[in-house]
Amino acid sequence: MAPHDRMLVTIEDHDVELSNLDKIMFPATGFTKGEVIDYYTRVAPVMLPHLRGRPATRIRFPHGVEGAHFFEKNRPGGTPGWVHLATLPVPGSTRRRETIDFVVVDDLPTLVWLANLAAIELHTPQWRLGADPDLMVVDLDPGEPAGLRECCAVAVLMRDRLDVDGIAAFPKTSGRKGMQLCCPISGTQDSVVVSGYARRVAEELSRMVPGSITANMARRLRPGKIFIDWSQNAAAKTTVTPYSLRAGATPTASTPMTWDEVAAMATGDAEARQFGAGEVLERVGGHGDLLSELFRPGPAVPH
Incomplete structure (x- = not known):
């Protein structure tokens, strides 16, 4: 990837690297990764309260919605040190893990970081960390x-x-x-x-x-x-x-x-x-x- 395809932005005192902003995520409409990031940035004030304190499962589409995708629960490689992680048990894991380091989307930098990873969908449980369902x-x-x-x-x-x-x-x-x-x-x-x-x-x-x-x-x-x-x-x-x-x-x-x-x-x-x-x-x-x-x-x- 050429150096100009990457850029570093500072969001709430955290450095977040963005890349391939022109990549098409939704081919039928030409909606790009840059537009995905822009959407999540603009909707963050109302979305973040629903994400805070809940371990997030992501569905990532590295090559757009018509390409291969995968569910991701464990923290991805290269996760910045400032991202909130929660280590939780996962009984019955298909990969025989006893615990997983879940990402908890508590702030805008984390939401933008995940959007840049082509995490188009975010899913959360009906409970917050350390609590029964609310x-x-x-x-x-x-x-x-x-x-x-x-x-x-x-x-x-x-x-x-x-x-x-x-x-x-x-x-x-x-x-x-x-x-x-x-x-x-x-x-x-x-x-x-x-x-x-x-x-x-x-x-x-x-x-x-x-x-x-x-x-x-x-x-x-x-x-x-x-x-x-x-x-x-x-x-x-x-x-x-x-x-x-x-x-x-x-x-x-x-x-x-x-x-x-x-x-x-x-x-x-x-x-x-x-x-x-x-x-x-x-x-x-x-x-x-x-x-x-x-x-x-x-x-x-x-x-």
Whole structure:
């Protein structure tokens, strides 16, 4: 690589090397690595609070979204000394590791450093370091020909059901096909309790609307239905972080929504679609962080 392909920038007193800024990451739109870095830099004020204190799993696309990619949990080679690392046990690791040094994205320099490594997607667990889950996530996954519109209809049903138990739900798109509901909960219950509650509610709704909803993981049962994936609350699971880009044909992102928007998409009064990176930045400018309520303590889930 020619020397002029690299540049050193100082961000919050840390030196971060950037390279190959003109490399195309999304060939269908010509979206470059420089634009990926720019997006994460601009969305950082609302994204970083959702990343702080949570070990991050990255999905890296060194040659763009149409090239080979890999999941990365352990710290990459050449990790700067100022990056926050958390050494955590990983039972059942396919590489027979007892622990992994996870990257914790606590600040803008770390976020930019990862973006420069072509870490297009960032995923985080429902718990922060040293604590039990403080989030419950309901993942709504559509089986074709069902799509995001049907997800929105199920999201409204799920919101109303959770409200009966005093649990508030906040919607976001997945950035791909479906969406998730994020629910602040008490940080004093383990993942087994939270996952069990999410499963009971999912199964209840699937019995109410069996033609449209399934809580069964079997893929043969999903076509034309919305799968309510309660298993996202298992301790080892992660969910795409709010505002993370997704590696599809175009640079969409996991986007917080208002319930009015969800209802409009569910009824067909608005187009049910994912949002692009530029739209997300515009929405942040107009709404701020629609998921800011996630940082308030939530209730315990019923046993």
